[in-house]
Amino acid sequence: MSEGTGETSERTTVSRRNFLAVGSFALTAAALSGGLEAQMKQQTGQTLGWGKILNGKVAVVTGAARGIGRAAAIGMAECGANIVGIDICAVVDPRSGVEPATQVELEETGKQVTAAGVRWKSIVLDQRDLSALRKAAAEVEKDFGHIDILFANAGIQAFRPLLEMEDPDWHIQIDVNLTGTANAVRAFAPAMVKQGKGRIIMTTSTQGRHGTLNASAYSASKWGIIGLMKSAALELGKHGITVNALVPGLIDTPLTRHEERYEQVLQAAGRIPTGDVKKDEEAARKILQAKSPLGIPWIDPSEMAPVVVFFASDASRMVSGATYDVTGGDSANNI
Numbered sequence: 001m002s003e004g005t006g007e008t009s010e011r012t013t014v015s016r017r018n019f020l021a022v023g024s025f026a027l028t029a030a031a032l033s034g035g036l037e038a039q040m041k042q043q044t045g046q047t048l049g050w051g052k053i054l055n056g057k058v059a060v061v062t063g064a065a066r067g068i069g070r071a072a073a074i075g076m077a078e079c080g081a082n083i084v085g086i087d088i089c090a091v092v093d094p095r096s097g098v099e100p101a102t103q104v105e106l107e108e109t110g111k112q113v114t115a116a117g118v119r120w121k122s123i124v125l126d127q128r129d130l131s132a133l134r135k136a137a138a139e140v141e142k143d144f145g146h147i148d149i150l151f152a153n154a155g156i157q158a159f160r161p162l163l164e165m166e167d168p169d170w171h172i173q174i175d176v177n178l179t180g181t182a183n184a185v186r187a188f189a190p191a192m193v194k195q196g197k198g199r200i201i202m203t204t205s206t207q208g209r210h211g212t213l214n215a216s217a218y219s220a221s222k223w224g225i226i227g228l229m230k231s232a233a234l235e236l237g238k239h240g241i242t243v244n245a246l247v248p249g250l251i252d253t254p255l256t257r258h259e260e261r262y263e264q265v266l267q268a269a270g271r272i273p274t275g276d277v278k279k280d281e282e283a284a285r286k287i288l289q290a291k292s293p294l295g296i297p298w299i300d301p302s303e304m305a306p307v308v309v310f311f312a313s314d315a316s317r318m319v320s321g322a323t324y325d326v327t328g329g330d331s332a333n334n335i
């Protein structure tokens, strides 16, 4: 910690930072669709006060082409981190209703990252492929000299009742979400072990905190990520590496904005979908809005960035094995 001049002042600095960081979570109700600090100032009249808290760090983000990955990449870039954005940029599960991400979207993330004045590198790979991830880790170490942060975020979602499933309905989601997240840790954590320091953040879900109608594979994969995160925290702590998980609620990304997902919302509420996207979207919006304690049907992905930045920073150095929910209040329904 650069500000500390002795043990006492370092402790004071760390607890003040933690205080600022934790206190600022309360301010994230406003949409942060642009720069973290600029948006915060515009929406609340205050800034987070984090400045370049990640200055010079190298952060690897999986699922960086769009959605939560893009928002976190931009948030960390604005706090001074150089970003390596990884994405498959291709169809992952032809059985899901989610539009695949593209290389154009990945490069758009790159544009927004470099606008913050930091370095960007994109890598296209499938996180089910451990050797591709290991090759990527070697490339990043060679290009950047070190790897400080891993945001293991890439994932997919599809719905299918358990008794109607065919094998791929189960395996693709478990392989991508759970095995792929473990692969990312296995590939990038060794660089952190070498330097005796690192930050790993995984993306789980509220659907990994409770059962989900017609989504057992997704729910199991996300519940599994919490077990993976806690086990990795136990194993990697001795190397100065913290491991934590972000728990997003329902976020406004291509993962959630399509007919299959609207149908799931309607079915969970005991309603019959019409098959008309516009009608089902509107009905889903009403159901979600009424259910959400903060009255938010879909949360803006930029709302995830402050928590990722906190987990990635020195302010969270005593936080490991933990989950942090950003759900617009849905967490109140979890036990």
Ligand SMILES: NC(=O)c1ccc[n+]([C@@H]2O[C@H](COP(=O)([O-])OP(=O)(O)OC[C@H]3O[C@@H](n4cnc5c(N)ncnc54)[C@H](O)[C@@H]3O)[C@@H](O)[C@H]2O)c1
Binding pocket: 062, 063, 064, 065, 066, 067, 068, 069, 086, 087, 088, 089, 090, 092, 098, 100, 101, 125, 126, 127, 128, 153, 154, 155, 156, 157, 176, 180, 203, 204, 205, 206, 247, 248, 249, 250, 251, 252, 253, 254, 255, 256
């Ligand atoms: N959107 C939500 O409501 C929500 C809620 C809770 C958790 N999550 C989780 O957040 C993460 C990000 O989701 P999002 O909402 O931003 O979705 P998204 O579809 O917008 O982004 C996910 C990205 O991951 C990439 N990806 C998927 N499989 C990959 C693979 N095998 N290898 C490399 N990249 C791959 C996709 O191409 C895509 O760009 C996912 O793990 C998702 O399960 C999302």
